[in-house]
Amino acid sequence: MEQRQQYTHSALPYFLLVPQIAIIAIFFFYPAAEAVYLSFMLEDPWGQSSLFVGLENYTILFNSTEYLKSVVFTLGFALVVSFLSLSIALLLAVKANNILHGKGAYKITLTWVYAVAPAVAGIMGGFMFNPHIGVFTEIFASLGWDFSLYTDPFDATFVLVLVSVWKQVSVNFIYFLAGLQSISYAVNEAAMLDCESDRRRFWTITFPLLAPTGFFLLVINLTYAFFETFGVIDTLTSGGPGGGTTSLVYKIYRDGFIGTDLGGSAAQSVVLLVLVLALTWVQFKFVEKRVHY
Amino acid sequence: MKKQLMTGVLATLLSSTTMAATDITWWHAMSGQLGETVNTIARDFNASQDEYNIKPVFKGSYVETLTAGIAAYRADQAPNILQVADVGAATIINARGVAKPVEDILVESGYGFNNQDYIAGVRNFYADSNGKMIGMPFNSSTPVLYYNKDILAKVGVDAPKTYEEMEQVASKLKEQGYATFSQSLTPWIMFENFKSRHNLPVANKNNGFDAPATKIMINTPDMAMHFNKLKDWSDKGYYKYYGSDWDANQTPFEKEQVAMWLGSSGSFGGLRNRVDFELGTTYLPYWQSMNKDAGRTFIGGAALFAIDGKPKKEQQAVAAFFSFLTSPETQMFWHKSTGYVTVTKAAYALTKKSGYYQEQPDAEVGVKQLSLPGGEWTKGYRLGFYSQIQEIMHREFDNVFANRISVEKALNNIDKESQVILSRFARTVR
Structure with a gap:
């Protein structure tokens, strides 16, 4: 009798979950399954012929030095972009939080960049760093740096990082500022009585209390650097020069859409999926443990 | 009242005749001014008869248009006419049953077709073997x-016909502090058209016409010689490589930082309006020693x-539109307003007669170059997944001109990687 009790749940909760599950199934699970299927196939773009090739797409991928270069670039790029945009935003948020007069002006000027789309940011960067008409190219030249966006991979990466960080700092700033404001004044006051050093108070009191915000932002920023910087890369460098700024996502687009190699591109998507899952797992497994809510 | 009723009836009658017209769609990638011209042509066609109605739809860049076309085809929603760039030609031509040959479509609808009506360089590029x-x-x-007449006159040299002359001119220009040339689109100018100009094969299997090609002729003595020269010129400051971006290579010519620029015959209109110097246009240079x-x-x-x-009715509409499009008048209008060449001999003759080339001599260079005598290897090429290969070329040449790898290594890399890509494509063709 008691056991039967468990089965008398109403169907309502499941019914209410249906829309969400349906959205996830249609827009996430189905495409992901399709990508896995395609990654074992060699297809002509029009869907006229489809050939099962087993692991060929993956073999080609893992034997390609260009792909390896792309993995290294993406990881390095993601780390640099996340680190810089988080640390700059934190610094700005802490400083803006301590200001008594004109706080609003700082907040507004630091957050409005948020409204700029990555592709637009990229186009703006393209103008400012253009080899012939770019303002910054001229400034760099006068400083003796022979800056060249289209021929030097280092310079191209430099601009990509700069534009991506500039674009992301505002988002982080908003969250950090909100996080700082939610730290109770009593805690700060007590800390101030015990410790005179600003820096020490920050690292021992403020920073740990900000950790949940910081962790959330770390996840968001890595995702941003992995995926959303696509717009910046496409408008600024198209993955060049010498293939030096081709991120994994950009390569998937290039090979799949421009190169019309669906199988190879699908295999790359699957690898990226696994990579991002692994990264997320690491974050939650190891980093989150040190975060106290 | 009666009069009003009559107009009403008449209007309904009229609109029902337009309703009866067959609608066809045309997906294209022509933006800005070009898009306006496309719309004008479509409007003129619709006004020229009342049986058919064509609707041009701008779908973004070439790549976006092709991608949209492919997606629509797979969902049975394809447009009647799809614009596909030279690079993507093999993608659509090799896919059996996707495209209906224009020749068939015109003949079946009773328009007749003779490929000799087309300019020599145009005739075979989008044809089968x-x-x-x-x-x-x-x-x-x-x-x-394209060359800067002012600079060349100041230095006292003529525009070079050959790369040998280019080298001589370059050393004189350098003495006066000028860089000689830049070019936009390395694979197009320095590989594909380099081969055609010298009557050399682009790929095996008859340039990919007879069967899907499995190897491109990139790692060859002629390519090694040419790119080593380019590299040498780049080191000497004769040739300026500004990366793989089109505009980044064109702008220095407009700003008179280089004396010459290799670019598209369609660029003269925009160029002429933008530059302050006397602009000259001539044929693509070649190596006298090679051919x-x-x-x-x-x-x-x-x-x-x-x-x-x-x-069938829609295919007839497409045929009617193609026939309208290739009429000398439409061709001349397109040629004059965009700078693209006329594709038929009749249109070329008509444009010549109109006196257009007297005031715009640059406009004729492209057509004349396409009408030069050709050989076995000047028909065109058909290469599957070719945009992937072009991407590899851009990557490798970026590295060559930035001193990161040697010409030999780059050509070898392109050769090896393109073979993998081509053989993969060959397997998708049934």
């Missing part, structure tokens, strides 16, 4: 040499493909 035209050449251009009777080049740009499997 038997010369049957599959795609209708639409916006066609070819690489030519002293250098011939014609390929067309670049894009063609219109009629998607197969549409109702």
